[in-house]
Amino acid sequence: MRWRKGVHSMRRKAMLLLIGSLTIVLSAGCAKEKNYTADTKNTGNETSAPRNKGVAKKPKITVSVYDRGQIPSGEGDFTNNRWTNWINENAPVEVEFIPIPRNDEVPKLTALFASGNAPDLVFTYSGVLRNDLFAQKQTLPLDDLIEKHSVEYKNLLHQYPAVRKLGMQLDGKIHTLTRVTGLMGANHTLQIRADWLKKLKLDIPKTTEELFNVAKAFAELDPDGNNKKDTYGIQLSALGDSVIDHMYNYAVPYLFDSKQQLVRDWERAKVVTEYKKRFYDAGLVDKDYLTDVNGEKAKQDWVNGKLGIRFGNVSVISLPEFETLKKNNPAAEVIVIPLPESPYGQFSPAFDVPVGPYGFVNAKAKNPEAVIQYIDFLNKESTIRTLKYGFEGEHWKKGDNGCPAPIDIEKNKKELNWNFDYWTPPASTIFLGECALPEKAYDPNIQIQKEFINLILQAKEAYISPKRPKGEDVGFMPPFPSDLQLIQAGSTEEYLALYQKSIVGGTKYSVEQAVNEAKTNWLKRGGEKVDKFIIDYYTNRKDIAFISKVDTYAGFK
Template identity: 40%
Template sequence: MTRKKLAAGPIVRNARKSAYAALALAFALSAAGCSGGETPGTGSADGETGAAGDKRGSITVSLYDRGTVPASEGTMDSNRWTKWVNENGPADVKYVTVPRFESLQKFNVLFASRQAPDLIFEFDTAYQGQLYNQKQLMPLDDLIAKNSTEYKAMLEKYPAIQKAATMEDGKMYLLGRPMELTPQHYLLIRKDWLDKLGLDVPKTPDEFLAVAEAFTQKDPDGDGQANTEGTGLSFVAGIILNHMYGTGFTLFGEDQIPWVLENDKVVHDWERIRSAISFQQKLYDAGVVDKDFVTDKNGEKQKQMWISGKLGIYGSNGADVGSYEALKQNVPDAEVIAMPLPETEFGSYSPLLSSPVQMTGMVNASAKDPVSVMKMIDFMVSDKYTNTIQNGIEGEHYTKTDDGRAKPIDPEKNKTELEYNRDMGMLTPLIGKNYGLKNKVSPTDAEKDFIKIYEQAEAAYMDPARPMVGITQRAYLPLLPQNLATINTNANKTMLDMAMQTIVGGGGQAAVDKFISDSQAVWDKAGGAQIDEFYATWYAENKDDAILMSDIYEMGKQMKEQQ
C-alpha cells in the first residue's frame, strides 16, 4: 500500500499554495513554542493514581543503545534519566534497548516473538512503512483526539507532521516532530594539510583524487611515517561521494533512491551510479582509503582515523563536536573546514540536510494500554520533558539566562551525566532558542570552532542551486506496496554486494560497466520496472501537490524566519 498523495510525508490533495499558507500560519504560531504544562497523573509505581484520578499505567518503550553510557551512570535502560521519567512521567516505563546500528534486526526479533515494545522509536522511514504494510502499527487519530493535549497542540501548530503521519487509509500511524532545516552530513577536510602541501580545496573529482593521493603519500602530519589516509569511504563518506554524482544509490544501507527528474519525468538513472562507482574504484585502487572499509559499516574505524589526526577528508554525521574536540586534543594545530561537494558532469549537489519534519515514532498495534502510551507521548513533547532531556536538571546541570536559554553549570559534568540520553528525545522538537550549537550560551573553544564549520556548511550546502540529491527527501516519497518493497530490498542487497566487489576488485572501467549491466539485469529480473513505474506514476499524478526538493528549502526558510 502507499500513502495517500502524502507519501511518507506531507503530500496531500490540497493545492500547494493552500498547504503553504497553512504551514506559514503554523510556523508563525509556533514562535511561542509548544504549550508546556507538566503532565498530570505523575504518581509512583504500583497503580497509584494521578491528579486526574486515572490509574497509573505500565508500558514498554524502545530506546537506542549506542554503547555510550558511562559506567558511573548505569546502563541505557537504567540510569538517572530513565529513573527520572518513571518518577515524573504519567506511566511506569520499561525501556527495551536496541543496538543503534542493528536496530531493524532487533525489532524483527521482538515482533516475531511478540515482545515488541508498545512505543517504538526508529529513524528508518522504510522500516516504518514496512511495519505499516504488515499491520503492526496502531492508528492514532482517535487516540490523539480523545486522550492527548500536548501532542495534539503540536499537530495543530505544525500540520505537516499530521500530513506526514497519514497513510493510504487516511489515518495517522506515525509520530513526529518539527525540526530546523540544517546540514546533516558534512564533508570535512584538513585545511592545515592543504596549506602545508600547497593545495586548494578540490572542486572536481580529479582534484579530489589528487588531494587524497597527496594526503596519503606526502606525509601531511610530518611524523615521517606512511600512516595517513586521504579520504574515508565507509558510512557517511560513502553516502556523500555518491551524492556528489547526483545519485541516491549509496553503499551503506538498503534504502536506495536512484531516481531523478529528467524532462519532468522520473527515471532510474544508471549513468550516475556508473560514474559514482567508477570514482570510488579509482580511490580504492589509488590506495587513498581504508582497504577494509567494507566492514566498517557504522564508520567507527574511519572516525578513529579522523580523531587521531590520520585522515584528511571525513564524512561527518551531524554537528559532531565531540569528534572535532577529540581531534583537537590529539592534534591541537589541526584546522578543519567544511567543503562543498566537487562538481561532476551531472552538476553540483549537496549532502543530506535534515528534514523540516521528522517521523520517529510508532505505537504497536498490540499495545494493551494505548491511553497510557498516549500520556507518555504527551509527556515526551512537553516543555518539562524537553528541557530536562536536553539540558538536565535546573540548578544542577544548568541555570537560565534572562532570555530563557540554558547555561551549563559544569560542562564536563554534563558530558558524563547528560550526553548519552539524546535518543530519549526522539519526539523532542528540534527548534527554538535552546536548540542547536549556535544557540549555546557559553560554547567551548571547540564549539566556537565548530560553529564556524557549521556556518561554512550552511553556505555550501543550503543553496537550492546545489540541491540535495533526488526528487525529494526520503520522508516525502510514497511508500512502496509490500510486494514492491520486497523486490526493492532484495534487488538492492544484491546490487550493493556487487558494487562493493566492483570497487575493491579492480578491473577499471570495464569492471564498472559490467557491474552496471549486471545490476540492470538483476533489477529487471526482480521486477524493478514495476518500482520505476510506481514512482513515475506517483510523480505524474501528484507533482502539483507533492512537496519536492525546492519546497523543502522553502519550508526550512519559513521555519527559520519564525525562530
C-alpha cells in the same frame, strides 16, 4: 522507510559480501539494578504532580524505550530510575516502560507483536518495521484521535505540513508519529586540511575535478613535510562513499528527469562509480578501504595527520576526534567546505530532515486517548527542557549565551546524560528555540570548543541551503507489498557489492560491466515491478508525498 539509513546498512553488508573473510562480532551487555529509589525533586519552574490520596488515578499505558545498556551503576534500570519516576510524577498518565535492545529492535518488536505483548506506544526509527506493521494492520490511524484529544501535536500538524506528509500511510490516514527539530545543522561533512592547501598553494576545490586534483596533490606532494609518501588524499570508506553519492545527486537511485518524471537512473550509477574508481586507481585512497567498514581506519589516519580530505561529522560524538587531531597535530587547520559541483549540479550531504518519523500507536492499545495525552506531554517545551538539561540549579545554570550550561559535568554523566532515549525520539526540540542549536552545546571560552563551534557553523553555512539541496530527489520509500518485498530483499547489497568489485578490480572488471550486471540481475528478479511501484507512488501523490528538495526546506529557515 528512510532510504539512506537503509542503504548505509546495506552498503556495509555489501562490503562484507565482497571481502568474504571479514567477520564482525557484536556483543553488548547491560548490568541492571532493581528497586531503585531516586530523589526526583523538581526545582526551578517545573510543575510537579505527585500521586496523592484523593487524586484521580491516572490511566496506564505501555511505551517502548531503546535499551543501549548505558545506565550507570546505581541509577536503576530502564523501567525504574530517577527519570521514569519523574515522568510518572509529572505526566498525565502512568507509564510502564518496555526496554527494547537498540541493536535488535526489529526482531524484538516483531516478536512482541506476534505474541500480542507489544507496547501501546512504539518508538522506532526503522521505517521498514513501521511499514511492515502497517501492512499487517498493527498500527492505529490517528487523525480523529489527534483532532479530538491533542493540543501540542495537533498544533505541529497545522504549523508544519511535512508532519502530515511523513505521517500519512497508503490509506491516506496518519499512522506515523513525527517530531519537528527544524534545520538544526549538518550530519555529514567534507572536512579538509586547510594548512595543507596553503603549503601546496592550492585553492579550495569547487568542482569534482578540482577535488580529484587536490586529493592527488595531498597523496603525492608530501603535505606533512616528512619526506615520505605516506599520506592519503581522500577517504572512500564509511561516509566517503555516501557523501560522493550526494555530490552526484545519487543518494537515492530514483531521480526526476528533465521532464520531472521519476526514473531509475542506471547511467548516474555508472558515472559516480567511475569517479570513485579514479581515486582508487590513482592510489589516492587506502587500498584496503573496503575492510574499513566502520571508518575507524580512516579516522585514525585523520587524527594522526595522514589523511587530507575527511568525510566525517561535526556533532557531540566527533568533538573527541577533533581534540585528538589537534593534540597530535597542533598546527593542523581544518575547514568544512561545500560539496564540490559535479556535472549534475551542486548538492549537499546528508542531514536530518527537519521533520522526522519516530513511532506509532499499537492498533490494540487499550486506551489510545491516554497515549495521545502522553505524546502531548512529551512535546511540551517544559518536558523537553527538563529531560534534556535536568533541573535548574542542580544540573544546569544559565550560560553566557542564555542557554542551559552544565553545573557539574561528572554529576550530569551519572544522573542525566543517559536518559536521551526517553525523550529524543518524540521531542520536537524546535520548541527550545536557539538553545537547541548544536553549537549552543559548547563553551566558546574553551579554545578547542570555540574552533569546533566554527566547524559546526561552517557546515551549516555550506549545506543547509536550498541553493545546494541534499543530494537526493526522494528519500522515504513507501511500504512494499509482500511480493515486492521479496524482490527487493538483498538486491541493494548485491548491486553495491558489484559496484565495489569494479572499483577495486582494475581492468579485469569494469564499472560498465558491474552496472550492466546489476541491471540485468535486477530485471531478472522482477525489479521493474518495484521501480513501477515507487514511481507510481510519487507520481500519483505529488501533492502529499515528501519530496526532498522541496519539503526539507518548506516552512523552515
